[in-house]
Amino acid sequence: MIDLLIVGAGSTGSVIANRASEDPNRRVLLLEAGPDYDPLNQTPFDLINSHNNSYKQHDWSLRYSPTHGRDIPFPRGRVTGGSSAVNTSIALRGMPEDYDEWASLGNPLWSWDQVLPAFNRLERDLDYGGKDYHGDAGPILIRRYPHSELLPQHQAFLDAAEGLGYPNCPDANDPLSYGAGPQPMIKLGRLRISCAIGYLAPARLRPNLTIRANTLVRRLIIDKRKCVGVEVEIAEGKTEVISAKTIVLSAGAIMSPAIMMRSGLGPRKQLEKHGITVLEDIPGVGQNLSDHPAILLLQKPSRRSTLILH
Numbered sequence: 290m291i292d293l294l295i296v297g298a299g300s301t302g303s304v305i306a307n308r309a310s311e312d313p314n315r316r317v318l319l320l321e322a323g324p325d326y327d328p329l330n331q332t333p334f335d336l337i338n339s340h341n342n343s344y345k346q347h348d349w350s351l352r353y354s355p356t357h358g359r360d361i362p363f364p365r366g367r368v369t370g371g372s373s374a375v376n377t378s379i380a381l382r383g384m385p386e387d388y389d390e391w392a393s394l395g396n397p398l399w400s401w402d403q404v405l406p407a408f409n410r411l412e413r414d415l416d417y418g419g420k421d422y423h424g425d426a427g428p429i430l431i432r433r434y435p436h437s438e439l440l441p442q443h444q445a446f447l448d449a450a451e452g453l454g455y456p457n458c459p460d461a462n463d464p465l466s467y468g469a470g471p472q473p474m475i476k477l478g479r480l481r482i483s484c485a486i487g488y489l490a491p492a493r494l495r496p497n498l499t500i501r502a503n504t505l506v507r508r509l510i511i512d513k514r515k516c517v518g519v520e521v522e523i524a525e526g527k528t529e530v531i532s533a534k535t536i537v538l539s540a541g542a543i544m545s546p547a548i549m550m551r552s553g554l555g556p557r558k559q560l561e562k563h564g565i566t567v568l569e570d571i572p573g574v575g576q577n578l579s580d581h582p583a584i585l586l587l588q589k590p591s592r593r594s595t596l597i598l599h
């Protein structure tokens with residue numbers, strides 16, 4: 290019998306698979322809908338190349354409508370490493386006061402003091418690893434572009450920020466910092482250090498960890514209010530049930546609620562609309578997503594030469 294079954298080998302699932310399989314007596318099964326690449330030299334270039342996001346080859350092709358009449362892509366990684374394998378590689382921590390606010394709302398384990406050791410443990414900060422608010426021995430490498438690697442446009446931006454009175458911010462993950470400076474990045478040269486590379490690669494050799502790729506989980510099997518297994522697709526129209534003692538659902542902010550709703554856990558009205566038998570009417574499932582809202586400023590240069598990269 291499998292001890293721990295993890296649904297989704299993304300950022301979260303890869304970390305859990307690694308940490309849970311440290312105990313050789315625990316049998317861990319990691320299920321992933323997308324492909325798995327091992328070793329690194331067989332990993333396709335779109336996943337290696339941190340200079341661009343991978344939007345097509347390893348994506349779920351989801352779309353959404355943020356406002357009426359506008360339908361835009363909602364990229365999500367479909368591969369071991371999940372969205373960490375296709376993303377922009379920015380390694381920016383949240384603001385300490387935001388974590389403390391979550392703690393004050395009733396989540397004491399989310400205070401800044403509680404999460405800082407986890408941030409330190411995950412990283413090997415190549416620039417500031419010696420600081421007490423950084424780590425120097427974790428699986429995820431972090432560095433910032435030094436001045437010598439900045440393009441003239443980047444340098445001009447930083448000069449303009451300084452001219453406007455913004456302080457220089459060499460390390461945006463310093464909890465007291467603010468101002469303008471380089472982003473901390475999860476990349477080494479061009480290589481994107483995804484959670485597949487940082488967390489799954491070192492755990493692969495463990496005989497108690499099985500990674501099963503190209504395996505889509507349809508729904509959770511619930512027995513007397515307890516999740517006892519999952520139903521997976523093995524071929525067109527064919528399914529298989531896999532049982533386990535404990536199941537972790539880590540299929541991401543979009544797919545985890547979708548799997549729950551297909552399993553009969555979610556808002557009654559919505560489930561009934563799709564002919565799904567309601568096991569638990571849970572109104573919050575699949576609602577109120579807010580995904581890093583951002584403002585993008587585009588500027589049209591007055592002189593074409595401004596765009597020439599060196």
Ligand SMILES: Cc1cc2nc3c(=O)[nH]c(=O)nc-3n(C[C@H](O)[C@H](O)[C@H](O)COP(=O)(O)OP(=O)(O)OC[C@H]3O[C@@H](n4cnc5c(N)ncnc54)[C@H](O)[C@@H]3O)c2cc1C
Binds near residue numbers: 297322342376379504
């Ligand atoms: C294009 C892009 C750029 C981003 N840039 C940044 C950035 O620069 N910095 C940053 O901090 N964050 C960034 N993010 C966000 C960050 O990558 C995600 O927040 C993070 O990876 C989410 O982790 P997760 O484990 O929740 O989900 P994911 O990493 O998405 O993992 C979910 C996994 O579950 C699998 N899965 C889903 N459904 C099923 C199913 N039914 N059966 C089996 N497997 C399933 C998926 O294939 C995937 O591998 C970006 C995301 C994207 C898509």
